[in-house]
């Protein structure tokens with residue numbers, strides 16, 4: 427069994443993103459960066475399959491700037507076997523990332539590709555589904571449980587209003603929802619070991635993919651702020667305000 | 677400009693979000709087709725003919741669309757695309773499943789969660805958990821997008837029906853198979869469209885205690901939501917989670933009970949008209965965005981609140 431896990435370097439989830447002064451883009455100059463939390467869950471899901479399965483290789487792959495090697499190392503420290511970085515100077519749109527990942531998938535022929543359901547930077551929730559389309563594979567999005575039986579993967583999907591169980595023949599693309607698992611921490615010895623694991627770096631240009639942007643970012647702004655509110659002293663006070671000031675209850 | 681909307685429906689009923697998506701479509705064009713794909717879903721298509729703004733309903737009725745699998749549905753829509761300039765679906769687990777797959781088939785870059793349409797090619801969408809709004813120009817010849825339904829008011833129904841067109845195309849890729857559906861049933865209004873949402877956090881403590889929130893919600897004819905911490909702790913089902921990775925709601929009144937107000941939670945409720953926060957900790961970040969804050973123990977407040985709301 428071979429599992430490919432695409433991982434993305436993003437802003438740390440505790441940091442509140444700010445626009446640049448000229449409003450042209452997001453200001454990431456001082457932001458702490460980390461591994462996208464949903465990608466961590468995806469890695470954990472792959473490692474759990476590996477834990478049950480002697481003949482299993484987990485490959486972490488990222489498309490991005492040189493520093494994304496740090497996030498691949500994090501995945502290796504958690505337990506992935508090797509890493510691949512497709513080095514790109516500037517961030518790519520999901521469709522372009524998907525085209526790069528398709529080339530890696532064609533080369534590696536994984537049985538399973540596990541994505542995060544979304545990047546917490548652009549909140550796109552697209553790349554996994556796009557790779558599935560480009561490869562002609564089935565897709566299981568919003569997974570909260572994964573169970574491999576022979577050459578079929580059964581998944582539970584979290585959908586609005588409930589959940590569903592689906593069966594997909596391998597190879598397949600899955601995307602991880604929050605409650606799929608709780609990712610393990612990398613131990614110190616494993617962090618040391620990860621430094622020696624293979625990490626192949628490829629230049630974006632060598633893939634021969636058309637990654638020209640389809641969209642122009644015209645600007646980034648802060649959403650309209652909520653007006654500062656007030657503290658009320660009692661339940662009676664609250665009800666009075668809701669009735670007579672906000673007029674949201676009768 | 678011609679818009680195609682991919683309708684979501686289940687058990688013979690058109691999903692309520694469709695009405696919001698039609699409103700978004702009206703900001704682009706007056707030529708709006710609505711696709712109802714499914715199995716034995718003629719009734720849904722008939723119903724959709726009465727939606728304000730919809731000029732044509734397209735019915736694709738075949739067993740291969742029964743589960744609305746992204747694989748089959750995206751293949752069908754990809755075939756239908758010329759003449760459409762825009763393709764819209766709701767930004768929920770249905771739309772987010774199918775739209776990117778369709779985008780890749782058409783070789784276009786879709787937009788997720790559009791919350792404002794400035795023109796036929798310029799759109800606003802939230803990024804970074806809604807902490808920022810991106811203004812984006814799409815240069816693809818077909819603009820594919822999911823729309824944040826809470827940002828567009830629903831259209832109404834009219835008495836005249838529009839045309840109904842039947843397409844007879846089956847894309848049966850047999851790539852995936854749905855084997856089970858579990859839909860939480862309740863008599864309460866749907867979380868996405870409820871006028872009032874009472875939401876509980878970790879501090880509520882148990883599913884037993886959540887009954888306090890349900891009964892308050894019932895009194896206000898509202899629905900119940902939750903933070904991730906409450907959902908992860910198993911107090912309520914997963915699909916009640918509100919936030920960056922859950923549902924996005926914008927009710928008239930949102931009451932946050934024992935919720936700290938992490939950015940990921942706020943991402944899902946900050947467009948509510950009036951926000952009430954009940955929290956023991958006067959410094960909880962939820963108070964920064966609440967119109968009315970009550971620093972108190974939820975176990976004192978909830979019974980009192982219910983008693984005083986006659």
Ligand SMILES: Cc1cc2nc3c(=O)[nH]c(=O)nc-3n(C[C@H](O)[C@H](O)[C@H](O)COP(=O)(O)OP(=O)(O)OC[C@H]3O[C@@H](n4cnc5c(N)ncnc54)[C@H](O)[C@@H]3O)c2cc1C
Nearest residue numbers: 877878879903904905919920921922934936941956957974
């Ligand atoms: C990638 C990612 C995605 C996420 N997505 C979401 C999401 O979609 N939705 C979401 O909600 N979270 C999400 N989270 C989690 C989020 O960061 C917070 O951890 C979560 O929202 C905290 O839930 P809480 O406010 O219920 O719990 P806590 O932060 O523990 O807050 C509990 C609050 O209750 C108060 N309290 C305690 N006792 C009482 C009492 N008796 N009466 C009144 N108040 C009391 C406390 O003062 C505290 O403020 C996400 C996190 C990550 C990393």
Ligand SMILES: Nc1ncnc2c1ncn2[C@@H]1O[C@H](COP(=O)(O)O)[C@@H](O)[C@H]1O
Nearest residue numbers: 432433489541542544545550551552553
């Ligand atoms: N640049 C990238 N490199 C590797 N994987 C990515 C990249 N961008 C997105 N992904 C994967 O796609 C998932 C969804 O991201 P997105 O579609 O950007 O919201 C992420 O959780 C990753 O698994």
